[in-house]
Amino acid sequence: MDYAGIQHGQQQHEQVTLVDKVEADLLSFFNEQQFKAGDVIPKEVELATQLGVSRTVVREAMLRLRMRGLIDSKKKRGTVITNPDLLSLIEKTMYPGILDDQTLRDIFELRMVLEIGMGDLLFERVTQADIDELYAIVADEPVNTEKTIFNIDQEVRFHGKLYDITGNETLRRFQRMLLPTFKYVHEGDIFKKPVQHKKFVSHRGLVDVIQHGNPETFRNAMRNHFENYFQRLF
Amino acid sequence: MDYAGIQHGQQQHEQVTLVDKVEADLLSFFNEQQFKAGDVIPKEVELATQLGVSRTVVREAMLRLRMRGLIDSKKKRGTVITNPDLLSLIEKTMYPGILDDQTLRDIFELRMVLEIGMGDLLFERVTQADIDELYAIVADEPVNTEKTIFNIDQEVRFHGKLYDITGNETLRRFQRMLLPTFKYVHEGDIFKKPVQHKKFVSHRGLVDVIQHGNPETFRNAMRNHFENYFQRLF
DNA sequence: CAAAAGTATTATGTTATACTTAATGCACAA
DNA sequence: TTGTGCATTAAGTATAACATAATACTTTTG
Numbered sequence: 001m002d003y004a005g006i007q008h009g010q011q012q013h014e015q016v017t018l019v020d021k022v023e024a025d026l027l028s029f030f031n032e033q034q035f036k037a038g039d040v041i042p043k044e045v046e047l048a049t050q051l052g053v054s055r056t057v058v059r060e061a062m063l064r065l066r067m068r069g070l071i072d073s074k075k076k077r078g079t080v081i082t083n084p085d086l087l088s089l090i091e092k093t094m095y096p097g098i099l100d101d102q103t104l105r106d107i108f109e110l111r112m113v114l115e116i117g118m119g120d121l122l123f124e125r126v127t128q129a130d131i132d133e134l135y136a137i138v139a140d141e142p143v144n145t146e147k148t149i150f151n152i153d154q155e156v157r158f159h160g161k162l163y164d165i166t167g168n169e170t171l172r173r174f175q176r177m178l179l180p181t182f183k184y185v186h187e188g189d190i191f192k193k194p195v196q197h198k199k200f201v202s203h204r205g206l207v208d209v210i211q212h213g214n215p216e217t218f219r220n221a222m223r224n225h226f227e228n229y230f231q232r233l234f
Numbered sequence: 235m236d237y238a239g240i241q242h243g244q245q246q247h248e249q250v251t252l253v254d255k256v257e258a259d260l261l262s263f264f265n266e267q268q269f270k271a272g273d274v275i276p277k278e279v280e281l282a283t284q285l286g287v288s289r290t291v292v293r294e295a296m297l298r299l300r301m302r303g304l305i306d307s308k309k310k311r312g313t314v315i316t317n318p319d320l321l322s323l324i325e326k327t328m329y330p331g332i333l334d335d336q337t338l339r340d341i342f343e344l345r346m347v348l349e350i351g352m353g354d355l356l357f358e359r360v361t362q363a364d365i366d367e368l369y370a371i372v373a374d375e376p377v378n379t380e381k382t383i384f385n386i387d388q389e390v391r392f393h394g395k396l397y398d399i400t401g402n403e404t405l406r407r408f409q410r411m412l413l414p415t416f417k418y419v420h421e422g423d424i425f426k427k428p429v430q431h432k433k434f435v436s437h438r439g440l441v442d443v444i445q446h447g448n449p450e451t452f453r454n455a456m457r458n459h460f461e462n463y464f465q466r467l468f
Numbered sequence: 469c470a471a472a473a474g475t476a477t478t479a480t481g482t483t484a485t486a487c488t489t490a491a492t493g494c495a496c497a498a
Numbered sequence: 499t500t501g502t503g504c505a506t507t508a509a510g511t512a513t514a515a516c517a518t519a520a521t522a523c524t525t526t527t528g
Contacts, residue, residue, distance in 0.1 A: 017510070017511095018510075018511070019297075019510085019511095043478090043479055043480080044479075044480070045479085053511085053512085054511060054512040054513070055512085055513085056290075056510090056511065056512065056513085057510090057511065057512085059294075059480090059481090060293075060294065060297055063253075063294055063297060063298070064297065064298075064301055067298055067301060073479090073480060073481090074479090074480080074519085074520075075478090075479065075480055075481080075518070075519040075520050075521090076477085076478055076479055076480075076518095076519065076520040076521050076522095077478095077479080077480090077520070077521075078478090078479060078480080079479090079480080100271070100317055102403070103317075103403070103404060106402045106403055106404035106405065107404055109355060109400075109402050109404075109405070110402065110404055110405055110408070112351070112354075113347075113348055113351035113352050113354075113355065113405065114347055114348065114351060115351070116350070116351040116353075116354075116453070117346070117347035117348060117349070117350040117351025117352070117453075118347050118351070119350075120346075120347075120350075120457065120464060121343060121347065124468050166343075168340045168343050168344065169336070169337075169340055170337060170340035170341055170344055171340065171343070171344055171347065174344070215457070216453075216454060216457075219350070219351075219450075219453050220450060223354065223449070223450075230354060234358050251481070251482095252481075252482070253481090253482095277507090277508060277509085278508075278509070279508085287482085287483085288482060288483045288484070289483085289484085290481095290482065290483065290484085291481090291482070291483085293509090293510090307508090307509060307510090308490090308491070308508090308509080309489070309490045309491050309492090309507085309508065309509055309510080310490065310491040310492050310493095310506085310507055310508055310509080311491070311492075311507095311508080311509095312507090312508060312509080313508090313509080
């Protein structure tokens with residue numbers, strides 16, 4: 001594993017700027033002072049003079065911290081430490097227009113990996129009410145003809161419910177985060193050939209497996225459900 | 235799904251600041267102009283006058299974009315569009331001290347979901363060289379006694395290699411991102427009972443499956459490999 | 469005397485300007 | 499042709515001043 005040369009931050013050209021240093025300084029300072037959520041930190045000018053830099057630099061560094069959800073600033077009250085919200089940040093970045101095709105493809109794969117692998121969580125936490133809801137969702141679907149019209153909203157509703165059932169909030173956040181890319185993939189031309197919307201295992205089939213099967217049969221069913229995507233990707 | 239009230243950005247107090255607007259403006263501008271990686275964007279002063287704001291505001295907005303890996307600035311050359319670096323940002327924020335226990339538990343589950351679900355990618359892209367390398371890694375491991383000493387570095391090497399094999403860069407980044415939490419989980423007391431380090435399926439067993447099995451048998455083997463974790467979580 | 473209205477203060481948000489630094493390109497010399 | 503050096507350019511940094519909004523304080527008024 002060659003991690004050398006990986007640019008970890010925002011500065012791809014080795015330019016360790018003053019703001020970078022101040023950002024790190026502030027972080028270690030907060031750590032030293034054992035600041036916890038809600039605590040007010042010194043005002044910008046104080047930090048600036050104390051660190052021997054201009055207020056501009058301090059502001060830019062704090063802007064980054066604020067962006068990472070580490071602090072929150074209000075007008076007169078000053079700036080306070082907050083609990084970081086890990087994923088909200090990526091959620092914003094994750095809009096597909098700016099992602100290159102390879103990353104989109106990666107994300108699409110990632111989605112399938114998640115849904116195939118979630119079997120155990122699903123079976124551990126699913127309730128009969130959940131299953132009923134899933135049946136209700138698939139009941140809305142058009143009759144299972146050979147090639148049903150692909151309905152993206154149905155798709156999202158169904159698979160979204162699966163994520164809900166896992167009870168894993170982080171997982172659900174990830175799904176919400178990846179969601180925008182799916183529509184894009186379906187509408188775009190990531191796949192060479194158009195996606196066949198004939199499902200090997202239908203949504204209804206998956207619910208049946210959840211009702212009567214076990215994690216292992218679910219994994220296989222979900223894998224089969226994704227068959228045409230896999231064929232296109234590989 | 236109730237998305238109302240979700241605080242999406244960095245400004246928790248509804249203060250939509252000028253920088254926020256300019257940030258969004260710049261993004262849509264880049265999108266309009268169909269900028270792709272490598273393209274140079276107008277210089278700060280131009281953008282400032284064009285948008286009718288001060289250079290400072292433009293700079294702060296661009297600082298955020300740079301932080302998100304969307305642009306990269308050099309001294310004379312100006313600022314260019316780059317492929318967004320989705321995850322490096324979180325990687326930095328993801329240090330476990332600030333995550334609550336539930337999130338840590340969620341992340342741990344997520345890891346297992348990923349590794350169980352990655353079977354198909356693995357088999358599609360694994361080479362004999364990869365398998366040899368995996369065998370080399372497990373060869374370093376202590377002899378498989380009933381309760382082997384749990385070696386976190388071995389663990390990381392082995393499972394990290396699996397992520398590498400998938401050839402999915404996004405997936406690998408996720409792993410690197412989640413990595414710090416694993417050590418924390420093992421050292422901390424997330425689990426009620428101490429983790430039994432006896433593996434149901436050993437690392438060597440997994441390699442054997444990769445050599446001779448298929449995605450389905452791999453998923454089951456990996457599930458089994460995680461058995462003691464599952465027992466502890468559920 | 470207490471509640472409301474108004475005023476002062478304060479810390480962040482924003483603007484403007486000037487200076488510093490490093491990379492690029494061009495010109496001139498070897 | 500090659501290489502050195504200077505001018506130029508655009509980002510990085512610094513400073514000062516004003517705008518804005520939230521808080522604290524004071525005054526008015528019932």
